[in-house]
Amino acid sequence: MGKLENAIAIVTGGAQGIGPETAAHLAAEGARVVLADIAPCDAAVETIRRAGGQVTAVRTDVTYPAQVAAMVDHCCRTFGDPDILINNAALASALDFKPIEAISSEEWTRVFDVNVRGVFECTKAVTPIMRRAGYGKIVNMGSGTFLKGMAGLPHYVASKGAVVGMTRSLARELGPHGIRVNCVSPGLVMTEQMRDHATMGTDAVMSAQIDGRSIPREQVPEDLAGAILFLCSRSSDFITGQTLVVDGGSFLH
Numbered sequence: 001m002g003k004l005e006n007a008i009a010i011v012t013g014g015a016q017g018i019g020p021e022t023a024a025h026l027a028a029e030g031a032r033v034v035l036a037d038i039a040p041c042d043a044a045v046e047t048i049r050r051a052g053g054q055v056t057a058v059r060t061d062v063t064y065p066a067q068v069a070a071m072v073d074h075c076c077r078t079f080g081d082p083d084i085l086i087n088n089a090a091l092a093s094a095l096d097f098k099p100i101e102a103i104s105s106e107e108w109t110r111v112f113d114v115n116v117r118g119v120f121e122c123t124k125a126v127t128p129i130m131r132r133a134g135y136g137k138i139v140n141m142g143s144g145t146f147l148k149g150m151a152g153l154p155h156y157v158a159s160k161g162a163v164v165g166m167t168r169s170l171a172r173e174l175g176p177h178g179i180r181v182n183c184v185s186p187g188l189v190m191t192e193q194m195r196d197h198a199t200m201g202t203d204a205v206m207s208a209q210i211d212g213r214s215i216p217r218e219q220v221p222e223d224l225a226g227a228i229l230f231l232c233s234r235s236s237d238f239i240t241g242q243t244l245v246v247d248g249g250s251f252l253h
């Protein structure tokens with residue numbers, strides 16, 4: 001029997017990178033999982049089903065409240081009321097490193113729309129359900145770039161700082177209703193997209209990242225699964241408002 005038997009989880013950004021890996025681990029522990037993304041999640045769905053997991057996908061842009069409402073409705077009709085939300089969708093590997101003068105106001109706004117307001121919209125949509133149940137687990141994806149700073153991505157780094165702030169505020173608001181809100185903060189995770197990234201995928205960046213770690217090796221999506229599963233399980237019921245850093249001991253606090 002898995003740790004998340006009877007759990008129902010929504011994972012945003014389920015089409016590529018960390019999202020599908022996270023969803024696969026949730027499903028392997030018995031959770032029924034809804035993948036939500038602007039991109040098709042067919043490959044992730046197939047992988048999880050082949051492993052015996054229960055999964056469905058719904059095309060969702062997290063910046064459109066109507067689509068987010070449809071995502072939650074799809075979950076309720078397919079599996080039941082969600083008790084886990086993984087706010088993972090973001091503009092992350094899609095961003096190029098640029099000097100501040102080269103970042104348009106539109107790009108800044110879009111990053112905040114997806115990375116911050118998207119988290120707000122999804123959380124807002126599941127809150128009435130979790131509040132009614134008196135129980136819920138929300139995990140927001142932060143980033144080590146906020147803890148350590150990173151040149152060339154001021155909008156992204158600021159958006160991840162906002163996610164930490166939102167995590168803390170919502171933990172205070174929703175804790176009395178049994179809803180735990182935490183943040184997982186990865187280091188550079190070598191997804192397929194990061195490997196192909198013009199800056200992140202270079203040998204220089206990769207070896208600098210590895211050299212800065214207490215555990216000096218590449219970080220892969222699977223490295224995050226233990227922390228996320230823990231924060232979704234009953235084992236973490238007295239933990240909320242926290243940022244759990246999963247980066248091989250790069251940022252120490």
Ligand SMILES: NC(=O)c1ccc[n+]([C@@H]2O[C@H](COP(=O)([O-])OP(=O)(O)OC[C@H]3O[C@@H](n4cnc5c(N)ncnc54)[C@H](O)[C@@H]3O)[C@@H](O)[C@H]2O)c1
Pocket residue numbers: 012013014015016017018019036037038039060061062063087088089090091092093094114118141142143144145185186187188189190191193194
């Ligand atoms: N990979 C890393 O090195 C790393 C490091 C620190 C934090 N993170 C965070 O972890 C999370 C996942 O990272 P990743 O590397 O897998 O990202 P990624 O860029 O590979 O994938 C992001 C996913 O979000 C989806 N998405 C983008 N905009 C969306 C929208 N408006 N609505 C719905 N879905 C949307 C994309 O289609 C994509 O499937 C992100 O929150 C990211 O900021 C990643």
